[in-house]
Amino acid sequence: MSFEDSEGTPIAGDLADGSPAAAAGPELTTRPAPPPGASEEEYANHSYKVYPSGRRNVVEFDNTYKSFGRNQILRGLTMGIPEGMVSMILGPSGTGKSVCIKHMVGLLYPDSGDVRVQGESVPDMPDEQLFEMRKKFGLLFQDGALFSSMNLYDNVAFPLRQHTEKSEQEIEEIVMRRLTEVGLGYSRDKLPNELSGGMRKRAGFARALVLEPDILLFDEPDSGLDPVRTALLGELILEIHREMMEDAKAQKKPYLPTFAVVTHDIMSARRVADYINVLWRGRIVEAGPAQDMLNSDNPFIRQFLAGESQGPLTMD
Amino acid sequence: MATTAVDRVFAPTRGVLQEAGEMMILTGRTIVSAVKPPYPYGAEFVGQFMFALRLCWFPLLVSTVAFGYEAPGLQAANFLVLFGALDRLGGFFVLASIREFAPFVDAIVLAGVAGTAITADLGARRIREELDALEVLGVDPIKNLVVPRFLALMLVTGLFDIYALLFGVFGGVLATLVNHQPLGPFWATFFNNASTTDLWGSVVKTTLFGAIIAVVCCYKGMTAKGGAEGVGRAVNEAVVIAFLAIFAFNYVFTQVLLATHPALTDIVK
Structure with missing residues (x-):
């Protein structure tokens, strides 16, 4: 959060592009039903709140389902990655964070639902267009x-x-x-x-x-690194993002550089993130700019961001 | 409970059928990708061709001479000696070596030596996410990795068939000499029975063996999962499937060839 673009206070609804993040607002009127085969109880801590980021989403997941055999990984995931920000996709291990990334670049296809990159549906793309689209990604x-x-x-x-x-x-x-x-x-x-x-x-x-690239994805950049190296890598990410933002503005590119980092490391999330998506049981618990998320009163978010053992998240 | 019992019986079958289907799809995509421009796989093709050549020439030489000398050579000779008909060994070698043993040994050595190397290589790349990285960098792994291996193995296995034939027949020559017989009758019965149909049949068959080995080994490598152990398992499965597929295909191909060319089944004195 060391550069101005992410610090500007988001103004709710200032973008009428119909993206979930911009349109939903913090208060949700209708609560989505739990995925097939799951009880409402399991999803009791999912408040599905999305605090507005004030930006359009360059990547959108729309009610995406994906399972491997009997393992249901994405279970109705609806998520947005706002443009020009360093976003974090945070969640406990095994909640489908890496699977998310593979969906964005078309290495995996959803069983149902949609994944859109810059407004275009990835699963619907023919191979040639898919290879073209991937050039937007690092x-x-x-x-x-x-x-x-x-x-x-x-x-x-x-x-x-x-x-x-x-x-x-x-x-x-x-x-x-x-x-x-x-x-x-x-x-x-x-x-x-x-x-x-x-x-x-x-x-x-x-x-x-x-x-x-317009969009840079990081799959657990901190796994297997010591805390100091992790911090340094986080700084490097921020520095390069800042530099790319300046370049993109100077060149008046149609899309500002967007970084999305998948991690379960809360420390780097606190340091690096402008925007946080918290993923659990294949759905977003809450999402929003880092400040809003760190102040959230959702018990799961509080537990997870503080890294405590007491709370809704248990070993199973 | 009925459904679970049915599931238990059919679930493994479904897995096998699915894999077979996916290999068919990979074959189709590889052929289409090989034909459709652009053709960026030239260098990789040459590399793979030389790699297989370097890896296989010696094991194949040893296997074909030893096998040709021992199995159809000595064993058949021992049998023919009973009738005083060792001169017929040449004719027998057309049936045994050209039609069956040389293509077989050729395919087995290629699958065991070059095929496993392909599966291990692609499997390791899959585990290290190199293949994903290639795709994300806009490089089609089928066109750039599978197609050159497919073409190289077809060509190599086809060419090595001739090599295997020569050394296999050499094994027969050895067996004749070991029995203190002149080579004239051996060659006479050999060329009486040999036909160009036998030769092209053998070469076409092994070229298709090469295609089978390449598809199976590439498929198993590219779908490896579960770390280093998974690569080992993939290599093992690749060899087993390749052998089974070769044996089955050999039966179909050879019988179809004999049925469509009845002249081949006439044994000439």
Whole structure:
């Protein structure tokens, strides 16, 4: 929350784009029924409140269901990721956070419901359009997902070589700028298996950045990192977001850069998030700008954001 | 309870059918993707082709010579010697080696050596989310990974069939010599029975074996899940399925070939 764009007080309903976040407001009039096979009791703590962000949503989930075998992961998920903000998708382990990300980029398809990116439905896209759409995304995988047969430099240069007509010299300039930004300028010739987990993540970050995507997704960037490294990575995320916001404004891009971070680490959420979606049992418990969420009186949110053992969330 | 009993019987079957169906779909998508432009897989194709060649030439040489010498060679020779008809070994080698053993050994070595390498490689990439990363970076894994492996394995297995034939027949030559017989009658009965249909049948068959191995091994690699253990399981399943598919396909192909070319079944003296 260190830059002005996220600090501006959201004005409820100032965007009439019909997105759930803008339209619903904090008070919900009709409460959605629990998903098939679940009791109202299990969803008693889901207040489904959405505090207005004052921005349009670039990614929207609309009553999305997804199950793997008997495992129901998304159970009527309705969620928005507001434009130009660093959003967090927070939730206990195994609530379908990573599955959410895979739905956004079309690696998974919902059983029912819809996922829209910049207003267009992802499940309805033909393959060619899907590949085009994915260029708007940068995705940082849990372990970086670097190509093990290529060195760091080639890994980061890969998207540029694949999708642009840039000369090797231009590519080198961009790649080295990004590698230096994430602090890996000196290890450009190393292979991924010669790097530590944290370095692989940062390299994955650099690769996700080179095409200057509209939307950057982070799949548990803090997993397997110590608290200091996690804090540093959080700072790096904020810094790069700020820089991309400035660039996007200068270039008058149609969409402001949006970051979405999936995590269960509350500390980094407190430090980094402008907007928080709290996910539990395949649905949003509450969502809204970080301040509203930290002041929320929902018992689940209070328990989860404070990291306490007492509360609605138990081991089972 | 009736439904659960039915479920228990049919649930595993459904899994098998689903997998078979998905492999069919993968085959279809691979063929379409191979034909439809663009063609970015040239370098990967050459790489995979050379990789399979390098990996398989020696195991295949040893297997075909040893197998050809022992199974159809010595065993048949021991039997034919009883009738004083060792000269017929050449004719028998057309049936045994060209039609069955050489394609078989070829396919088994290719599946066991190159196929497992493919499954392990793709499986590891799946586990490390490299395949997801490729897709998100706008690269179609079917076009860029499956198609070149599919084409390379088809070509390699087809070409290696000729290699396996030569060394398999060499095993027969060895068996004849070990029995202190001249080679003239061996070659005479061999060429009396050999036909070009046998040769192209054998090559086409092994080319299709290559396609089966590639699809099964790519499918198993790309759908591996459950960490390092899952990759091991995928490799194991890939070999088993590839062998079963090859055996079944061999039966169908060879019988269809014999039925449509009845001249092949006439044994010439």
